[in-house]
Amino acid sequence: MDHGTHGATGSVSLDVTALLVRLALLLATAIVAGGGLFEAKPRFTLAGVSAALAAVSAIFFDVNVVAAVIHAVLVLAVPLLLARKLPVARWVALALLVLVVVETSMGRSGIEFAADTVYVAGATAWFGLAQLKEKPPRYGALTLSLGLLLVVAGAGQLLLSGVAFDRRLYETLFGWSLVVVVVVPLVVVFLRGRRWAPAGIVVAFLAWTTFVALPAPAVLPVPGVPLLTTASVGGQDIPVLVSPQRPGRNLVHVPASAGAGLSIAGVPLTQRAGAQGYWAEVDLPSGRSDLDLGNGSGSASFEVDAGSGAPVVTNQDSPECASAALGGLVAGRKAPLARCPADYLSDDDADALRKLVGFLASRHANAIRLVGDTSRRGVASADVVRTSAQQQGIRLTDTPEPNAALVVVSGWTTASSTLTQAAEAQRSAPTYTYGLYLAPWLLTGPLANTVSASTVPLRFDPREQTAVTYTVALGDAFGGESPTVDGFHQWLGTAAPQQSVQLFSSAQVSAMPMYPGEPEAPGMPMYGEGPGHWIPQATVVPVSSPLE
Template sequence: MHTHTGVSSVDSLALVLRVLLLTGTAVVAGIGLLRAGAVMRPWSAWIAGVGTAALAGVSAVVLHINTGFAVAHVVLVLAVPLALRWRGPSTFLGFGLALLLIAEAALGHTSLAFFLDTIFVAVAVVWFGLALAKTWRPDSGLRPRPIALTGAVALVGAGIGQLVLAGVFDRRLWSTGYGITVLVLVIGAVSVLAVTLALREERRVYRVGAIGVLAAVLAWAALPGIPLPHDLPVPGIARLAQAAGTPVLVSPHRTGRNLVHFPESAGGGITVEQGDRIARAVPIPGASGTWAEVDLPPGSSDLVISRAGETGTVEVDAGDLPEVPGAADPECASAALGGIAAGAPAPVTCPDTELLAEDADALRKQVAYLAELEVPSLSVVGDDTPRGKAATGVVLAEAAHRGVPISDNPDGALLQVSGWQQASHTLGRVNFLYGMHLAPWLLHAPVVNSTAGAALPLRFDPRDRNALTYGMTQASAFGDPPSLSGYREWARARGENIAGDVTVYAPAQVDVMQMGGHEHGGNLGQWIPQGTIVAISGPLTEK
């Protein structure tokens, strides 16, 4: 089956009931309120009142809405036709019903949204009352035409305000359900003003204009039940989307080679179709979830995701950005995901393109720490990336300075300064008597879990509040475990700095027996799921 952007059957029922209930209530309120200056037809009041009361009752039973609101609703909409013969009571009842309608429609909205909701309700009530008036009392003092014109102008202003509030000023305005609904609202409002200015015969103005008001009100009432459109893809910024019932991350989102990433929760058997090519998502050592490799052409295109019998489409736009060699890398994708989790997606420079000064300092202190432990030798494993080469040079120089022999003898210690994939491969095959020591950027659960024990020099405690907040935010947004590269981007986006004394930490697996077959959710956002990480040294200083 194809996934689609929409609402469930229960949400659809709620949406239909909301639209009908708000519209019917506005009609009844208009009949009552404008009774102050007009003679109304009782049959129209009874039809609208009984129908709206029935809708309120159904809403209370089916959707479990607030009983107090439902009872007040039923009482007021039935009281208006009952009191219609008396101008004063029916006017006050109509006014009270309008206030109740504003409260129901704007409940929980911000100040601007509340203001717009108030305008929509007021205009709808007045215009429906104008359209249903039989005759106007000359002694009432009310001037229908100026009232109608004021309402039309206010409706146009509210429509423009709703467009600004929606923030949809691109192709999503005519290509998504939400955008089309906003467009209908604005067009309906403008048509009311045009009719009010163009037509001369008053009765015709009110009845024809009421059609535009009805269109605008229906669109306004439907908006809360329509999903907001996704952000448009931006070339060079990793794309996070939903398709086939799972989060999807496309990185680096440039022309050429890209990785399409799925979390562990998505399961296996996922394929990605791009043009006439189909790629299967598979695990990558040192990274979580599964990954499919695709080649993106310049400009906009679609990725078709197939998973567990469902298919979905992810819109991508590589623009004309040239391919960056090595950018399609899981660690680079994790860094981009950190910025997205912070709510500030941005182009990311892949972490393996340079050795940061803070990491070089941490490596020097790590070698000094090993020298204090009197390790008999040190084996250094790097890679061909700029960071890996620079890190290897830093470690070798510091080892020579500290008098630590360099050797692959397993009776010594291992210091891994490569990327995730090679680290996972190495750690799963060797064992050193003086331990497996990792560069800071290798703090990622699939990497450290590749060996029974590891130690890393870090400038932060992975158990502190900020680190766990990042982990939980990312877990909620996508499902991946935290990484240092992602944490750095998350902190940068929030204007924070990960700075502190270098301390050696050691992760460890912890097996927790599940009780009664229940799973525990305490691992959400943890740096080492089903495990822990503790400091095994004090702050390291230069000596």
């Protein structure tokens, strides 16, 4: 019976009242079920309490009404059948036990569900034995076996929890609950002959049902490594990226789905040119500290750990750098941010730019307007395009021309203003009739959707299964964020794509013909919205054969 105190992600805020009702309900039900299994004295009072709490849960906590009715019927039937000494009481108690297991482990599966079953069944059996006036001949052996079973199940759950070997074990209620589910049964095993032994099992059972209902503690930040965490603000779970999480100036990023009006450490989160979502710069001290994320409806605090490394200088390319780091974090890799994409030009990207210029030469483009920036990558890529254009006999121009191609090799900020100007120029007069071309790292939603159509040289197909998997994983982990090429490379890790360079066009149309003979990616429509699409509200398809 789900009281809304937990979720599959473990990120839902805890409702203390719902938790207390849940604990009382499950404990009373387990005691009644245990008594029924061993045909002990009927527990009418506890059965009534359990049925009443089931009704309260259905009324106030949005618990399924049918489940609540079934619960109430079973828990009331057990003492009634025991009072009449009907053998069927044991079977009804067994059904009630199954219901307790299901209600305890709501939202869990696999090994965790198996651990729930063992622990709840073992505790319930102990409750039943404790209610017997005349203990069975093998009472000592039974209680020893049940106690050891609880210890093993609790230890297994502790190891599965991920908090067994860090400070969350003693700094969070979640961790303390796990300690209790292991330690208390262990103590009871050694002192099980004492009268208070059943009370110890009650404490262990309550601890188990508590930790199952609690939100899983946030993953501890790794000092000096970009942090991906979640903060619950006003009932909304908001993914938060802190990059590079080093002493000094840092970027904090939340997705567009978080909504406007948020601030971090008192600094408003605002939009950045060419970047998705909202951003703010904050200063972090060395070591651990807390950041407060909030809006008008609430706030939440989360921990950061900047370590003791040297500060990292932030600049206009920092959002691109943070988005690249996000790709690695989504893949589960946690490493210090050694360098940013704008700090260097890769051999693959340089080769792609040369082949792009060769393609323009094959189309007899008259001129290229080249736009770069002052970053190392911008300077290097501009040199590559300039040299290739001279070799191909293509003239370079500094101003928009009708019979020219625009080639943008800058970072996101400069590209955003350049493409905005290009869109305005094309609306007023024929401009860049040979097309708008972007460097590979500029294939992002905010940039591609600035103009009606643009072309990018890529070594992967955004519609292929690997790219779609990354797109879905990123969106799931970060509030529907759209992908970036550098984030994709970080997500892939060492498995970087080795395909030939091919030109892909992004266009704001509902349908677009593909290159002749090009099959559609399996299961991936060419257009539309939702998970899997590289550019929101646009189409990305190949418009050339592989460039040689």
